[in-house]
Amino acid sequence: xxxxxxxxxxxxxxxxxxxxxxxxxxxxxxxxxxxxxxxxxxxxxxxxxxxxxxxxxxxxxxxxxxxxxxxxxxx
Amino acid sequence: xxxxxxxxxxxxxxxxxxxxxxxxxxxxxxxxxxxxxxxxxxxxxxxxxxxxxxxxxxxxxxxxxxxxxxxxxxxxxxxxxxxxxxxxxxxxxxxxxxxxxxxxxxxxxxxxxxxxxxxxxxxxxxxxxxxxxxxxxxxxxxxxxxxxxxxxxxxxxxxxxxxxxxxxxxxxxxxxxxxxxxxxxxxxxxxxxxxxxxxxxxxxxxxxxxxxxxxxxxxxxxxxxxxxxxxxxxxxxxxxxxxxxxxxxxxxxxxxxxxxxxxxxxxxxxxxxxxxxxxxxxxxxxxxxxxxxxxxxxxxxxxxxxxxxxxxxxxxxxxxxxxxxxxxxxxxxxxxxxxxxxxxxxxxxxxxxxxxxxxxxxxxxxxxxxxxxxxx
Numbered sequence: 001x002x003x004x005x006x007x008x009x010x011x012x013x014x015x016x017x018x019x020x021x022x023x024x025x026x027x028x029x030x031x032x033x034x035x036x037x038x039x040x041x042x043x044x045x046x047x048x049x050x051x052x053x054x055x056x057x058x059x060x061x062x063x064x065x066x067x068x069x070x071x072x073x074x075x
Numbered sequence: 076x077x078x079x080x081x082x083x084x085x086x087x088x089x090x091x092x093x094x095x096x097x098x099x100x101x102x103x104x105x106x107x108x109x110x111x112x113x114x115x116x117x118x119x120x121x122x123x124x125x126x127x128x129x130x131x132x133x134x135x136x137x138x139x140x141x142x143x144x145x146x147x148x149x150x151x152x153x154x155x156x157x158x159x160x161x162x163x164x165x166x167x168x169x170x171x172x173x174x175x176x177x178x179x180x181x182x183x184x185x186x187x188x189x190x191x192x193x194x195x196x197x198x199x200x201x202x203x204x205x206x207x208x209x210x211x212x213x214x215x216x217x218x219x220x221x222x223x224x225x226x227x228x229x230x231x232x233x234x235x236x237x238x239x240x241x242x243x244x245x246x247x248x249x250x251x252x253x254x255x256x257x258x259x260x261x262x263x264x265x266x267x268x269x270x271x272x273x274x275x276x277x278x279x280x281x282x283x284x285x286x287x288x289x290x291x292x293x294x295x296x297x298x299x300x301x302x303x304x305x306x307x308x309x310x311x312x313x314x315x316x317x318x319x320x321x322x323x324x325x326x327x328x329x330x331x332x333x334x335x336x337x338x339x340x341x342x343x344x345x346x347x348x349x350x351x352x353x354x355x356x357x358x359x360x361x362x363x364x365x366x367x368x369x370x371x372x373x374x375x376x377x378x379x380x381x382x383x384x385x386x387x388x389x390x391x392x393x394x395x396x397x398x399x400x401x402x403x404x405x406x407x408x409x410x411x412x413x414x415x416x417x418x419x420x421x422x423x424x425x426x427x428x429x430x431x432x433x434x435x436x437x438x439x440x441x442x443x444x445x446x447x448x449x450x451x
Contacts, residue, residue: 015153018125041440042149049103050125 124153179204215294247325249274271311279429307349308334332449333396362388
């Protein structure tokens, strides 16, 4: 996957992972992909719902050793 | 400026007192639809916090100025942010729910049900957010706990305050909706931990087998806890008759619903056990017994004093699940169109068997959501 930017939101609790994601999203162009790493358990449902409500696409997500990874394409 | 917060304890009090309140739930729509803080006198608005990051102007018109507003989220972080934004927008009546829905799910309130024979006392611990009920029987320096939740310190501290030693800890069945605190309390206090053997075939620890007819005396007075085999929700489900006055039904019979037989994957096998327990075993008991269940589903099941209790005779009259003549209709009701299963119920069962030992934070996540142990 062609990732334009990686955001490290590990160790952050709600609402910070989304606050940071939203900010980082402004720095990439439409069609480009942002990769996000988070450890907050709520991040999955929140990022999924946020991406949907703000017109982005959650391409893929993954979990490895307690770290959640998300790939969101800017819409 | 520092924002105002409200504790789950104070919010629970407002629910019980039926106070009016505006609840702004800033979790996702799915989370809100699935499970929320219930009260007939609350007004609700659900807007996810991530839709408010650029400002709260869009919802200002929908918020009252003359009523307190409580902002709730999953863990208490996002509600602080939204509360601060509302505060800056000029709302002075806004409180952030401390610890969010997680704290709400864990909050336990001890309510005295009544005095028992010879100076004993019976307490119901109401876990208002998740609808779980557990019990403590106290007499002459000794205590027994039934269906304890994961927040074991609440029971241990309560017993300490009462100056009683916890001698016996019971689970009416292997729970699928919440993690039992029974084993932890028993280890901590040296109490005996009782489980119905038919539910405990796969457990990885030692326990005291709870058999039909078993009598346990609390204190040196005569408060007997009498075990009554009553399968149906699980194959081992056991009820208790306490002090010849109270019937603890576990997850078999609730105030306005009955237990579901499918959470261990054997709905079809256990339907007739459930029917026999409800329509024969319970029918043979005195109508005067006061039913104390292990759950409630809706706030209407709470009495004025915050307890959840009703006479068996009244339930035989009013509880729909006890009034289905036709066996096939009964079978259909408890095996078809069941509500969704409780969150992470398989993992919760395995935790209660001692097969897995998740971290505290993971345990909290597993228990998110309503209990969903009933069929209405």
